[in-house]
Amino acid sequence: MKIFKQVISLIILSSLILSCSDVWQKKEAKLETSEIESLARIKLPPSSQNIQVHNESGIDKLILIRLVLNKKDLNSFLKNAGYVKPLKQGFRPFTSEEFENIAWWNPDDAKEVMGGFLNTQKWASEIMVDISSPNPVIYFKTHDL
Numbered sequence: 061m062k063i064f065k066q067v068i069s070l071i072i073l074s075s076l077i078l079s080c081s082d083v084w085q086k087k088e089a090k091l092e093t094s095e096i097e098s099l100a101r102i103k104l105p106p107s108s109q110n111i112q113v114h115n116e117s118g119i120d121k122l123i124l125i126r127l128v129l130n131k132k133d134l135n136s137f138l139k140n141a142g143y144v145k146p147l148k149q150g151f152r153p154f155t156s157e158e159f160e161n162i163a164w165w166n167p168d169d170a171k172e173v174m175g176g177f178l179n180t181q182k183w184a185s186e187i188m189v190d191i192s193s194p195n196p197v198i199y200f201k202t203h204d205l
Contacts (some may be wrong), residue, residue, distance in 0.1 A: 091115075099123045100202050101183065103140045105133035112164040120204040126164055128195050137198070142178050143187060151175035153186035154201060167199045181205070 091113055093104055099115060100123050107130035114124040129137060138147070153175045156168040167173075170190035177186045185202035 096123075096125065100125055100200065101141075101185070102200070102202075103137075105129060105137055107133045114159070114162050114165070122201070122203040124159060124162065124165055125198070125200040127198050127200075129198055130195060134189065134196050138187070138189075141185070141187065141200070143176050145176070147174035147176040147187070147189060149174050151188070153177055153188055154199070165199070170197065170199070179205075 091099070093108075096111070096113055097103055099121065102125075104111070104127070108127050110126075110128045112124075112126040116122040138144075150173060152167065152170075152173055154167055156166050159165045167188055167190075170188065171192035173188050173190055175186070175188040178184060183202060183204050185200065187201075188199040190197040190199075
C-alpha cells in the first residue's frame with residue numbers, strides 16, 4: 061500500500077511539473093510596432109529599421125530589442141525612452157553571452173558605444189548605442205522588477 065501511495069504521489073508531482081512547463085515562455089515572434097512599444101515602454105521613430113525582438117514572460121516580463129535608427133532621431137528616441145541624461149561613453153550594460161542563444165543579440169560586436177540604465181519601482185531598462193556607423197544600432201533590454 062505504501063508503494064502505491066508513493067507511485068500516485070510521483071504521478072501527481074510529474075503532472076504538476078509538466079503543466080507548469082509553459083509558465084516561462086520565450087518568443088522570437090513578429091510583433092506589431094504598437095505591441096513592441098507597449099512591452100518595452102518606448103516609442104519607435106518612423107526611421108526604425110531592422111527591428112529584432114525577443115520577449116520572455118513568466119513571473120516577470122523581459123524584452124530585448126535591436127534596431128537601427130536614423131541618426132537625427134536618436135536624441136528624441138532616447139528622451140522618449142526616459143533617458144534624459146546623456147548616456148555614458150564606453151558603457152556596455154550587457155554582453156552577447158548574456159543571451160548567446162539569440163543570434164542577432166551581438167552587443168559585443170559594437171565598436172564605439174554609449175550606454176545607460178533606468179530603474180523605476182516596477183521595471184528597469186538598459187540601453188547601449190553603437191555610434192560607429194552613420195545610423196546608430198540600438199540594443200535595448202527592459203524587464204519587470
